[in-house]
Amino acid sequence: MNTIEDALALARSHDLHLRRETATINDAGLDYRVVIAEDTEGLRWVLRQPRRRDVAEAMAEEARVLNLVAPVLATVNVAVPNWRLWCPDLIAYPALPGAPGLTLSAAGDPVWHMDPASPDYAVRLGQLLAQLHSITSTRAAAAGVETRTPDQVREEWRADISRVQQEFAVAPAMRESWENWLADKSCWPRKTTMTHGEIYPAHILMAEGGRFTGVLDWTTGRVDDPARDFATQYGTAGDGMLEVALEAYAGAGGHIYPGLRDQARHLWEAAPVGYALYALTTRNDNEMSTAATMLAAGI
Numbered sequence: 001m002n003t004i005e006d007a008l009a010l011a012r013s014h015d016l017h018l019r020r021e022t023a024t025i026n027d028a029g030l031d032y033r034v035v036i037a038e039d040t041e042g043l044r045w046v047l048r049q050p051r052r053r054d055v056a057e058a059m060a061e062e063a064r065v066l067n068l069v070a071p072v073l074a075t076v077n078v079a080v081p082n083w084r085l086w087c088p089d090l091i092a093y094p095a096l097p098g099a100p101g102l103t104l105s106a107a108g109d110p111v112w113h114m115d116p117a118s119p120d121y122a123v124r125l126g127q128l129l130a131q132l133h134s135i136t137s138t139r140a141a142a143a144g145v146e147t148r149t150p151d152q153v154r155e156e157w158r159a160d161i162s163r164v165q166q167e168f169a170v171a172p173a174m175r176e177s178w179e180n181w182l183a184d185k186s187c188w189p190r191k192t193t194m195t196h197g198e199i200y201p202a203h204i205l206m207a208e209g210g211r212f213t214g215v216l217d218w219t220t221g222r223v224d225d226p227a228r229d230f231a232t233q234y235g236t237a238g239d240g241m242l243e244v245a246l247e248a249y250a251g252a253g254g255h256i257y258p259g260l261r262d263q264a265r266h267l268w269e270a271a272p273v274g275y276a277l278y279a280l281t282t283r284n285d286n287e288m289s290t291a292a293t294m295l296a297a298g299i
Contacts, residue, residue, distance in 0.1 A: 007035040007047045010090050031055045031219055044095035056088045065221035068143040076131050079214040098213030101201030116236040119244050120210050126248030128212055129229050133254055135194035137223045147223035150189050158182055164276045171298030181266045187259040189225045196221055200232035227263035235268040
């Protein structure tokens, strides 16, 4: 397993010299191992080391996403990582201001630094997503970012669910729920927009008072169903705070298609599909076992 020393040595090989006594490691991420340390002038840096080859191969796509969204979110004073160094084994960038709303303890337990059911957070989330979703599929495609049409969004889910069902035993009730969802035309978007894909308090940096200062981890960013950026809000805060976020979203210019609310709920409930696909990518025994348990139990 890579250590802090390994990460700092790798940074030094790229002429980035960081102080060991300031370094901390976050080993909880599924795709990247993260080390944060200061340079000799006191500037904090984030080092991201990919865990697998497929993650390294996706770096160029994430770089294009960052270049696209950075100037758009800057208009509402929200920053994204500015990669100063990236190569197959390392990404490095100056740490953004603020602190995440959710972290993990050494034991892997969630540690909340804000109230996920806060109306203030919901309003800020809705306003942020309205700005992000203002990036059209045409603009994103011109920037080289992956784009999916509404039909492609639905067909990708159909293909992913089919693959999961081929690889795992799935509870009958869960299978039926997925089939009904795929068949329900009212849930699916009629237009796709730029999305983050995993936007929730662990990836949102905040200042004192709750103001958003940055958004991290754009590995899943692409043009897709806008509902995917509201799914975790529903899952962590419930219907009431989903509605608050959507009201703020509409007030800031976001478009709410008729089935968006239901789709956010469906996407949250379909989270086991995403985890199962991740397990199939890593083929890690523990992850495969966890996915199998979730799917068999229908949770």
